[in-house]
Amino acid sequence: MAFEPPQRLLRALGETQRDGGAEWLDKLPGLARQAVDLRELTVERVQAPGGRSGLVVLVRQADGTPAVLKLAPPRARPESECAALARWDGFGAVRLLDADPGHGVLLLERLHPEMSVRSLPEAKALLEAAGTLRRLWVEPSSGHSFETVAGRTGRQAEAMRAGAGTDPDVAPLVDAALAAREELLADPPEERLLHGTFRQSKVLAGERMPWLAVGPDPVVGECAFDLARLVRDRVEDLIASPSGASITRRRVKRLAESLDLDQERLRGWTLFRAVESGVRARRVGRPQDAELLLEFAGWL
Template identity: 45%
Template sequence: MPDRLVRTAVRWCGEEAARPWLAALPDVAAEYLARWNLRLERTVLPGGALSLTLLVRREDGTPATLKLGFVDRYTAHEAEALAMWAGRGAVRLLDSDVSRGTLLLERLQPDVSLRSLPEDRAMLEAVEVLRHLWITPPEDCGIDLVADRAGLWTRTMPRRHAALGEPCPKALVDEAVHLCAELAASQPRIVALHADCHHGNILAAERAKWLAIDPRPMLGEPAFDLGALVRDRLATLVAETRPQAVVRRRVTWLSDALDLDTDRVRGWALVQALALGLWCVSVGDPAGEDLLSVAEWLA
């Protein structure tokens, strides 16, 4: 079992939910290897934060990837989004058991992500991937709405901020709550969003140069989808001499590259950094303080 998976599952999901799920993974893996006639090659290390990822061969010898994921509100619609994209800009879904969080995916190059490129080049490639993903969803699409998530954040951010002893200025939380309401109510168009499209979630492939993996899909405006890129390479970002300038430069560059409103990109990036930062602090994730700093730099 990958050490990273054990650490993040317990920290993010809690002992009560994580330990039984982790304990069952070997049997679940064996079950689906047999059900889908797969031959195991190796486990991907360090692997996903909330998934066990196995490289396998199908019965006809075709390489594939078996993903056993923890199902929550953020991952519940991953298969639906991948099926909707049908391989355009994202990894292709070959089979699935949605209720168990089990996906059979085409094989990409698991050890080669956009993190292997210099930041400027990686941003260019990420932008091209996002262009393919931003499609109009079908009317019966069940994926969560950005507007609903924003409504949730307006309630949870102030409560969490107070419960944690105000780890950042209250004015920043007030601004984020205001932005949630304002931006959610004025979205210019609704498309399918990846919602976690950072450099580590875009892998090298054969049928396309780069393809996205691990979406936490939502339906909303494109500007929302750039938050992960604005705060990407977090450890490197906070070590910069002038990190605020770097963050704001990313906002401007991404907005211009995709012809989006800079204020909306900045606003959603701030909201996401603050909401995620407060949550990370609440579960003891060391990234929390850095994410709160990103939110302040965007204010």
């Protein structure tokens, strides 16, 4: 079978060519065949549209049990994803069945990729997603090697400063986002293992539990950082609404209260993450996404 990567993955790799995406794509057919043969898997099909962080293949194990084979490039930090899934051990997240993280190979339990929390009405989707996220906030294992929120956002802050220098239109928002980050990191609350890239589409229907998270880019830090990405879910609908700004502020309040988090800390991290994503979208040639994100950030 040809392991043809979907267009969504190709576009994501194209945005980060300097991270070895093209080299990994050249090796992908061989890596996939090796992973399938070694585990005696039967391939059903490549999942499309799939994700932006790796090739997802629907397979069956030797005993006929359905599973998912994920092959991820080094830029997606498969070792970190593997460690987080092992730490959660199926509680709130997809269960890890087997892995060779050094080659970017993860064998996962099969969920229902066609049914995410995003398919629910908005209020219900936010409630279910927040409940799933709460289960993931556990203490990291002793001696863990996960990236920290301070470290990840430090790298992002450098790129934001560079972007603002060449695009004065976004400079005020970048300044506000960077100031919020400095204030938030000055007095951080208790740290937990976080999903890192959580949103509604990352929560899929399962058999053993109604909803389970997939595709983490784990990081250790305060919980408000993790929840911040959920605040802007369905941002295109928020921007299209004449009351989008007030809906956003109510969403911050409601999500913070539902998970017992400080509302101002959630607002601050939501601002930082939205501006960072908007600046990055401009940098890689996605102007429409950038416009939506930066307008959203302006409401905060």
